[in-house]
Amino acid sequence: MRYHPHTPEDVRAMLDAVGAKSLDDLFRSIPEKLRLKRPVDVPPALDEISLFAEFQRLAGRNDVSHPPFAGAGCYPHHVPPAVDQLLLRGEFFTAYTPYQPEVSQGTLQALFEWQTFVCLLTGLDVSNASMYDGATATAEAALMATRLTGRKQIVVSAALHPEYRKVLATYLRSTHDEIAVVPFGADGRTDLRALEKAVGPSTACVIVGWPNFLGVVEPLPEIAKIAKQAGALTITATAEAVSLGLLQAPGALGADVAVGSFQSFGNPMTFGGPAPGFFATREANVRQMPGRVCGATLDKHGKRGFVLTLSTREQHIRREKATSNICTNSGLTALAATIHLSLLGRAGLSHLARLNHARARMLREAMERAGCKAIFSGPYFNEQAFDVGDAEEVVTRLAKRGVLAGAPLGRWYPDHPRAKGALLCVATELHSEELIQLFARTVRG
Amino acid sequence: MRYHPHTPEDVRAMLDAVGAKSLDDLFRSIPEKLRLKRPVDVPPALDEISLFAEFQRLAGRNDVSHPPFAGAGCYPHHVPPAVDQLLLRGEFFTAYTPYQPEVSQGTLQALFEWQTFVCLLTGLDVSNASMYDGATATAEAALMATRLTGRKQIVVSAALHPEYRKVLATYLRSTHDEIAVVPFGADGRTDLRALEKAVGPSTACVIVGWPNFLGVVEPLPEIAKIAKQAGALTITATAEAVSLGLLQAPGALGADVAVGSFQSFGNPMTFGGPAPGFFATREANVRQMPGRVCGATLDKHGKRGFVLTLSTREQHIRREKATSNICTNSGLTALAATIHLSLLGRAGLSHLARLNHARARMLREAMERAGCKAIFSGPYFNEQAFDVGDAEEVVTRLAKRGVLAGAPLGRWYPDHPRAKGALLCVATELHSEELIQLFARTVRG
Amino acid sequence: MSNLTGWKPTMEKEAKGPGLDGGAGAGGATRGLVHEEALLFERGSTGRCGVSLPPLPPGHDAGDLPAELRRDGVDGLPEISELEVIRHFTRISIWNHGIDTGFYPLGSCTMKYNPKSSEALARLPGFANLHPLAPPEACQGALELMWHLERALSEIAGLDTTALSPAAGAHGELCGLMVIRAHHLAKGNPRRKVLLPDTAHGTNPASAALNGYEVQQLASGPDGRLHPETVRAAMDEDVAAIMLTNPNTLGIFESHIQEIADLVHAKGGLVYADGANMNALLGVARPGDMGVDVIQYNLHKTFATPHGGGGPGSGPVAVRAHLAQYLPLPLVVKEGDAFRLVTSEKERPATVGKLREFWGNFAMFVRAWALIREYGPEGVAQTGRLAVLNANYVRALLKGVYNLPYETDSLHEVVFDDKLQKANGISTMDVAKRLVDHGFHPPTIYFPLVVAGALMIEPTETESKETLERFVAAMKAIAEEAKTDPDALHAAPTRTFRARLDETRAARKPVLRWKPGMKVE
Amino acid sequence: MSNLTGWKPTMEKEAKGPGLDGGAGAGGATRGLVHEEALLFERGSTGRCGVSLPPLPPGHDAGDLPAELRRDGVDGLPEISELEVIRHFTRISIWNHGIDTGFYPLGSCTMKYNPKSSEALARLPGFANLHPLAPPEACQGALELMWHLERALSEIAGLDTTALSPAAGAHGELCGLMVIRAHHLAKGNPRRKVLLPDTAHGTNPASAALNGYEVQQLASGPDGRLHPETVRAAMDEDVAAIMLTNPNTLGIFESHIQEIADLVHAKGGLVYADGANMNALLGVARPGDMGVDVIQYNLHKTFATPHGGGGPGSGPVAVRAHLAQYLPLPLVVKEGDAFRLVTSEKERPATVGKLREFWGNFAMFVRAWALIREYGPEGVAQTGRLAVLNANYVRALLKGVYNLPYETDSLHEVVFDDKLQKANGISTMDVAKRLVDHGFHPPTIYFPLVVAGALMIEPTETESKETLERFVAAMKAIAEEAKTDPDALHAAPTRTFRARLDETRAARKPVLRWKPGMKVE
Numbered sequence A, B: 001m002r003y004h005p006h007t008p009e010d011v012r013a014m015l016d017a018v019g020a021k022s023l024d025d026l027f028r029s030i031p032e033k034l035r036l037k038r039p040v041d042v043p044p045a046l047d048e049i050s051l052f053a054e055f056q057r058l059a060g061r062n063d064v065s066h067p068p069f070a071g072a073g074c075y076p077h078h079v080p081p082a083v084d085q086l087l088l089r090g091e092f093f094t095a096y097t098p099y100q101p102e103v104s105q106g107t108l109q110a111l112f113e114w115q116t117f118v119c120l121l122t123g124l125d126v127s128n129a130s131m132y133d134g135a136t137a138t139a140e141a142a143l144m145a146t147r148l149t150g151r152k153q154i155v156v157s158a159a160l161h162p163e164y165r166k167v168l169a170t171y172l173r174s175t176h177d178e179i180a181v182v183p184f185g186a187d188g189r190t191d192l193r194a195l196e197k198a199v200g201p202s203t204a205c206v207i208v209g210w211p212n213f214l215g216v217v218e219p220l221p222e223i224a225k226i227a228k229q230a231g232a233l234t235i236t237a238t239a240e241a242v243s244l245g246l247l248q249a250p251g252a253l254g255a256d257v258a259v260g261s262f263q264s265f266g267n268p269m270t271f272g273g274p275a276p277g278f279f280a281t282r283e284a285n286v287r288q289m290p291g292r293v294c295g296a297t298l299d300k301h302g303k304r305g306f307v308l309t310l311s312t313r314e315q316h317i318r319r320e321k322a323t324s325n326i327c328t329n330s331g332l333t334a335l336a337a338t339i340h341l342s343l344l345g346r347a348g349l350s351h352l353a354r355l356n357h358a359r360a361r362m363l364r365e366a367m368e369r370a371g372c373k374a375i376f377s378g379p380y381f382n383e384q385a386f387d388v389g390d391a392e393e394v395v396t397r398l399a400k401r402g403v404l405a406g407a408p409l410g411r412w413y414p415d416h417p418r419a420k421g422a423l424l425c426v427a428t429e430l431h432s433e434e435l436i437q438l439f440a441r442t443v444r445g
Numbered sequence C, D: 001m002s003n004l005t006g007w008k009p010t011m012e013k014e015a016k017g018p019g020l021d022g023g024a025g026a027g028g029a030t031r032g033l034v035h036e037e038a039l040l041f042e043r044g045s046t047g048r049c050g051v052s053l054p055p056l057p058p059g060h061d062a063g064d065l066p067a068e069l070r071r072d073g074v075d076g077l078p079e080i081s082e083l084e085v086i087r088h089f090t091r092i093s094i095w096n097h098g099i100d101t102g103f104y105p106l107g108s109c110t111m112k113y114n115p116k117s118s119e120a121l122a123r124l125p126g127f128a129n130l131h132p133l134a135p136p137e138a139c140q141g142a143l144e145l146m147w148h149l150e151r152a153l154s155e156i157a158g159l160d161t162t163a164l165s166p167a168a169g170a171h172g173e174l175c176g177l178m179v180i181r182a183h184h185l186a187k188g189n190p191r192r193k194v195l196l197p198d199t200a201h202g203t204n205p206a207s208a209a210l211n212g213y214e215v216q217q218l219a220s221g222p223d224g225r226l227h228p229e230t231v232r233a234a235m236d237e238d239v240a241a242i243m244l245t246n247p248n249t250l251g252i253f254e255s256h257i258q259e260i261a262d263l264v265h266a267k268g269g270l271v272y273a274d275g276a277n278m279n280a281l282l283g284v285a286r287p288g289d290m291g292v293d294v295i296q297y298n299l300h301k302t303f304a305t306p307h308g309g310g311g312p313g314s315g316p317v318a319v320r321a322h323l324a325q326y327l328p329l330p331l332v333v334k335e336g337d338a339f340r341l342v343t344s345e346k347e348r349p350a351t352v353g354k355l356r357e358f359w360g361n362f363a364m365f366v367r368a369w370a371l372i373r374e375y376g377p378e379g380v381a382q383t384g385r386l387a388v389l390n391a392n393y394v395r396a397l398l399k400g401v402y403n404l405p406y407e408t409d410s411l412h413e414v415v416f417d418d419k420l421q422k423a424n425g426i427s428t429m430d431v432a433k434r435l436v437d438h439g440f441h442p443p444t445i446y447f448p449l450v451v452a453g454a455l456m457i458e459p460t461e462t463e464s465k466e467t468l469e470r471f472v473a474a475m476k477a478i479a480e481e482a483k484t485d486p487d488a489l490h491a492a493p494t495r496t497f498r499a500r501l502d503e504t505r506a507a508r509k510p511v512l513r514w515k516p517g518m519k520v521e
C-alpha cells in the first residue's frame, strides 16, 4: 500500500514498543461487541491504472463538450493555467488552517490579500477569510444583521437567488422565522413599493441580489435608502463576481454587507462546488462578523507578519456564544480566486467584465433575431432570461447536442406568468460569437 | 502583452536613461539595409482562450484512444501523477544547467541520484548527467570507444535499433567510416559466428541491443567475450529500460558501456521526444566520458554538497578538444525518470518488469491462438514480432479503430524473408488482458 | 548506515545540546535562502496585465447600464505581469509548512498524505467543467460517483443514508442537529437542550446554539471518559440530543457509549456523533453499531482530501433510516441503471431544506471516492489500525518525558501536557515553537480544554516509523533544553523567516486589509 | 509608496552597508527555514513501495528467460512510500533558484519567463500520449503543428527550410556543419577548416571538431567585432565555413557580417550562424538577409521552452534552398490538406542522415508554437526590442560602477568585467556569489574568454524595470562593499543552505554516485 509506509518488521517492532500483541490488541478499549466482525462492504481495491480507467469512465459519462449557457449561480469562465499550477504547490494545498503563524506566512499573506481583494471589489471596509459558499454567506449575513439590530425580521427580494433563499430559510428556521419576500416587477427588479411596505421597525435587513438571479441589476441606492430609513441593514448577494468589475461597488451604493461567491475567479464549476463564499461589511460590524479573519502584526524583530485574529468571536474560544459555528472555510478556492485576481489586475478585470457584458448583448441580439424576446426590461450584466416557448423542451433537446441551454426559470418561479418559456442564459468570454450565433439558431429548433 | 511587463511610461523612462529616442534607435548598430522592413509573416496573435481552442483542435487530430501496441524505441507506460506534479515545481523546470552550485543544490542532488540510478540499473561504475536520447548516446559511446582504443572500426548487430544505427552512421560519417554490421539468426539473436569473423585488431567496439530491437535478449556474455578477446569494448543499448528490472545488469555480463533511453521511466511518449538518454561506463573510462557529470564535495563549513565536475572534458573548457560538443542535455526528463524510479524502488521496479514480461507472454499466447506465430525463437522481455500476414495492412486497418497495432519490421528489414508479415508488438502494464485478447482477435480481421 | 549529509542526526546531538546552533533539527530543519515579498498591492506600476483575453467588440460601451450603477475600474487592484504573479505566490508558498514538506501531527486534524492521483482525477475535464444544472442524462458519471460514495459512507458508519452536501465538519454538525430538531418537532416538541462533554470541540456547542439549543456541558471522568451516571443525571425530556466525539478529543474511546445511548434513547433523545475522529475506527468499529443515530464525516480528514490552508472541506451526514426523511436536499438515488438527484421538497416534504447551494463540494467527493477505491475493504481497515499504532508508538516513546494526563488507552491520537516543563517556566507554547525549529509542525495545543497546556498529537497512518522517531527525538531534545537552556526555548522559533508573532497587537489594533499608506505598529 | 514589509529596500541600505546582516538583499533575499535531506539511497527500511500496480498473473515466473540473463531485483534501489518521495523532491527543490523564484540574468542563456499555458498545452493527452509511429492519418494534428512551426522558423530566420529534429543548440551546430560538409563533398571536397572568432561559444569549435574540421580562431577587433580584413587573411579554398554568432557573445552586432559573408562565399565557403542569440533580432532583422546560409535556433532560449535544470532543449536548423536537400530526416511536408513526414533516404538521397531517434523534441515544438501564436507578428518584434531595451538599461545604470570592456553598442546582453574591483582583491566570482545573497542568480561569468573576469548580463524582455533596478542596486551595493568590506565578499554566499562549494576537491577525488558507505572528504 503506497500510502502506508509500514513494513511487517516496523509493525512488529512498534507493537513491541507499545506492548501490544497484535494490531487488534490496540483496540481493546472498544468493547468486543462493538467491533466490526467482517470487512466493510466497499468494492475491492484498485491499482492506480485501473483507478484511472474507472474514473475516466465516470468522467466520460458527463457531457462537457461545450461551455454551458447556464449560469444561475455557477459560471463558466476561463481559468488561466497559471492559477492551477500554483495551487498544486504542496506548501499551499497540504497546509491546514494557519494556527501556527510562523510556519504559515504563505497562507496568511495570501488570506490578507484575499481580504483586500474582497474589500476593494465590494467597496466595504473589512472581509473575512472566506465562507463555505454564497448561500451560507447570505444566511450568516442575515444572522449578523439580527445580532446587530436586535431585530428578527428578514426581508428578501424574490429575485434573490432561490438557492440562497432556500439556504437562508433552512438556517433561520430553528431560530428566526420571519422572512418576508418582496416581489419583482416586469423589469426584473425588486418592486420598491412592495419593499417599502414590507420593511418596518422589526426589520433586521433587506437582502437583494447584485446582480439578481434574473441577471438584472437592482436599483440598489433606492433599496438601501428604504432599508436605512427603517433602521435595517442592506445586504447584497453576488453570485457572478465578474460583474463587480463593471458594476459599482455595493458598499458605495449603500450596502452594509456584501456577500456572495468568487467562484467566477479561478475556480472551475466542478458540478457546483467547491467555491469560495465571501463576506464583507463595515468596520463597525467587525466584531459581529462570522468566520476567520487574518490580520497584520509584527514579529519579535519588528518585521511585519500575519496571524489569524479577533478569534474571540469564534467557536474555539466562545463556543456556544460564537458569532458562527464555521471552522474550516474555503481556503484553497479563495487562494485560486486571489491568484486569478492578481493576474487580472485592474485593467484585466474591467476588460473581462466588459467582455462578458458585450457577449451578453451579442446573445440578446442573436436571440431576438431568432424570435426569442428578452423577458425582463431591466439592465443586465452577462445573464438574462429569454422566452423560448418551452424552456424544459429546449434544455432537453440541446442536451442531446452537448449543450446546456440555460436554466428554466419555471423550476423556481412556477407561478410566474411567463414561467414556461423563460430560459435564463449566460454569455461569458468562453462563448465565442460563432457559438452564440449557432446557439440562437438552434434554440428555436 | 502578459509576458511583457513594460508600460509605455517604463519604455519612455528607460529610453531616456539609455539616451535613445526610440526602440528602433537601439538597433543602430544593425546596418539599415539589414533590417527587416515589414512584420514577420506569422499568424496573428491569439488570446489565451483562442490559443487553447486551437491547440485542442490540433491535439484532437491525433488519435490516442488506446495504448499503442507499438514500442520500437518508445514505450507506453503509466506515469504516476506524482511525477508530473513534482516536475511542475518552478524551482525545477525554470532552472538552468546548475552552473552556480550554491543556488542549484536541488537540481544537483537530483542529478547525483539520477547518476546513481543509472549505475545501479546498468551495473556500471559511473554515469553522466544524461544525453539527448538513446541514439545519440550510442553514437557518443562508439566515439568514446575509438578514443579509448585508438581503433576505428565499429561492429554493430543488425538487431540493434535501426534508428540508433542510422544516427550512429550519421555521427561517424565525417570522421570514421568503418561500420560493420553483423546479422541475426532465426532466434533473433546476433549471429555469434558472424560476430567472431567481423571483429578484429582494428575493432573499437561491438554494439548490441539489450534487449535488441526485435525484442530478443542477446547472449551478452558470449558477445562480450568475443569483443574482449579482440581487445574491443562491448556496448549495450537499451531502449526499454523497464527490462533492467528483470534482465541482468549489462555491466555484470561484460558490457563496458551501457547506453540507451530512460523514457520508460516517468516520461510520456509525446510523439517520440523528449526523453533522457543515459550513458554509463567503467571508472577507468570516466575522463573520456562525454557530457556533464555531477559530483559530491564539501562546502566551506564541511557540509556535503554537489557540483558539476570533471569539466576539463567539456566543450566550454576544452573547446575543439572536448570529449563531446554536448552542452544542454535532458535534465527535466532525467528528473522525471529519477522521481519515477524513487517511487518504484526495488520492489516496484521488479514487479513492473515482471508484469510487463507477463503481459507479453499473455500477448504471445493470444496471438498464437489467433494464428499469428511469433517470428523469433529467442527469449524476449515485453516486445516480440509476430507473423500477421500483411503487417502494413493490419496497421492501416486497426488505425481506423483507434489502435496502433505495432511496428512493421519490413520498414527496417525489407530483405528479411518474413519481412512482409512481421509486426513488432509490445505489451506493458497498460495493456489489460481484455485489451490484449480483443487485439489478438482483431489482428486477423 | 553512515550518514554523510554533513547533517548530524540530532537524536544524540540535541540530547547533549544547548539548542540548535550546530546541526539541523531532528526534522532536518536548517536555514536557507528565502525571499521577502511585499503585498501584491504594494507593488508596481499600473498598465500591466497578467492575462490574455479576447478583444472587446469594436466600439463597445456599457451605456445600457445606468451610469450611477457602473464603475470604470476597481481602484487599488494591482497591475502586474504573469511572471510577477508567479514569483509572488511561489515565494510566499515557501514560508508555509505543509504535509508535503514535513510531519504535521496536528491533533484532531488528521493531516495525512493527500494523494497526487486524487488531484489528477478531480481535474478531469468531465468533472471540472461540469455545470451543476446539467440534465441527468448529461451527468450520469457524477451522479454514479456520488451514489457509490453515499453507499460507502453509510456502510462505514453503520447507518442507512448519507447526505453529501454539508461543506465541512461544523456544517455537518449543524445539519445533523437540524435533522434531530425536525425529528422532535414532528413529535410535537423540538426540546430545549443538547448535552455535550467538556472535551467537545468548539464547533459542537456553536452548532447547537445556531440551532436554538441550550448547551449543557457534562464533566468527563478521571479516565477522560463520559460516564453513564453523569448522563443519567442530566438526561430528561428536555434534552434533544447528546453530542459525542468517539474517540473523543483526548483520543480515548467512549467505551460506555452504548449504555449512554440507551439512556438517551430511553428518554426520547437522540445520539449525535462528531465524526472528525473517524480515522480511528475505519473498518474496525461502526458508530451505528454503538447506538449513534447521526454522524458527520470530515472527508478532509478521514478521506485525505486536501486541507488547502483552511478548506474547502466536506462534511457528509449519515443517519438512521427513520431520520432519512429529514435530511437536507439533494439526495442521490439510483433508479434501475440510472442515477438522479432528489432536489424537490415535494418529493421530500419532511426535509429540513437545503444547507448550501447546489449539491456539495463535488471535487472532494471525487477525491474521497478515489481513496476508498484504492484502499478497498482491507485498506480501509488497515488505515484505522496503523493510525492507532502510530499514535501509540509516539505515546510509548514520550511517556515520562512529557506528562500524560490520562493513562487511559489512546486510539488515533495522544494528549500530553507541559506539567513537567512548567517547573522550568517552559510552556506548551514554547515547546510548540521549538518544534518548528526542528522542522516539524507543532501538535494541536491548548485543546482539549480539560487539559491545561495540552499537546495533542495525531500522527496519522501515512507517517513512517523513522519519522515518528525523529519527532520523538525532537520532543526529547526540547524537554532536555527546557532544563538546560529555557531562555533559548522562549526565543523559538529562530529558523523561520518570521520570529514569534505578536497576536495581542494584532487583536488590539486590527489591520485586516491593505489600504494605501497602511501602517502596522 | 510606503513599504511596510519590514524589509528595507537595500538600494540605500547596501550603499551604506557593510553587507547584509541587516535587511534583506535587493532581490529580497533573507533566511528562512529549509530542510536537510539525505540521498534517496541513504534512507530507509526495505519493503516499501511508492506505486500501485496491477498484480502479477497467479504463478507467473520468468522461467522462459535464461537464469544467467536474469536478476531478482536491483540491489541498492531505495524503497520509500509515495509521501516520502514527495517530501524528498519538494524539499530539495527549495534549494534551487529558478526563473519562477527570481531574476536570472544568465548571459547567453536567455532565461525568460516560461509560460504556464505552454505547460498545460504540451500535456494535452492528444500530444503527450501520441506514439511516434502513429500512421499519418492518426497524427495529423502533430504534423500540422510541426509544419506551421517549420514555416515560422524559416520565415523568422529569413531562410527557406528548417529541420526541427536537432535536440539542442550544440546538436543544431553539429547538424548545420554536417549539411555544410555534405555540400562541399557534393562539390568534390569536404574542405579542411572552419573559421571562428575568439568570442565563439565552446560548442562551436567542439561541433566543428566532431565533424572532422580543424578550427582556426580569428581575433575580434578592439570594438569586439570580427573585421573583414581578418577574415580575408584567413579565407581560402580550404575553409568550409565560418561560424558566427550574431549578435556575438559580447552582445555586439557583427555589423560587417554581409561583407564577411561575401568574402566567404567568394571563396566557395558557407556562413554558419549560431542562433543562440536570436532573441536580439526577433522580428527586427533576419540572418538570411545578412548572407547567413545556415543557422540553428535554441527554442529553449528564444522561444521560452523551459530549461529544466539542463534541458531538454530543441535546436532546429534553418538553411537556404540549395542546402535543403542535405538536411537530416525527418522533414515535414504539406501535400494538399494533408501533412506527412519525409523519413526515407530514397526520397532524399542527399540527406546527411538522421541526428536523433524519431522526430525531435516534439513537446518543445508545442511550447514554441504556442508562444509564437500568442505573440503574433507584433509580439515577436516587440520581444526583440524589449530584450534589447532591458540590456541597455542595465548597461546605462551600471556603467562606471563596473568596467565596460567594450564601448560598442549592446543588443540583448552586456558584458562587464571585474577590473575596477580587482584593486580590492575582489573577483567576478566574489561578485557572483554575493549576488546570490541579494536574491539574484548571477550572470554568466568568465565567458566570453576574450574578457578577463567577464560578467555577462542578459535580462530578457520578461523582466520589469523595477526588477532591473533592484538588480542594479545589488550590483552597486557589492561594488561599494568591495571597497569597504572585501572579506565579507569573499565569504559569500552566506544565506544559501550551502556555502561556497569546493570544486577542486570534487574534481580531485571524484565521487560521482552513491555507494554503500560512500565518503566525501
Ligand SMILES: Cc1ncc(COP(=O)(O)O)c(C=O)c1O
Pocket (backbone or CB within 6 Å): A326, A327, A328, C108, C109, C168, C169, C170, C171, C201, C203, C245, C249, C274, C276, C277, C298, C313, C314, C315
Ligand atoms: C473534533 C472536531 N470536530 C469538529 C471539527 C470541525 O470540522 P470543520 O473544521 O471541517 O468544520 C473539527 C476540526 O477542526 C474537529 O477537530
Ligand SMILES: Cc1ncc(COP(=O)(O)O)c(C=O)c1O
Pocket (backbone or CB within 6 Å): B326, B327, B328, D108, D109, D168, D169, D170, D171, D201, D203, D245, D249, D274, D276, D277, D298, D313, D314, D315
Ligand atoms: C552562444 C551559444 N551557443 C551555443 C550554445 C549551446 O546550446 P545548447 O546548450 O542548447 O546545446 C549556447 C548555450 O549554452 C550558447 O550560449
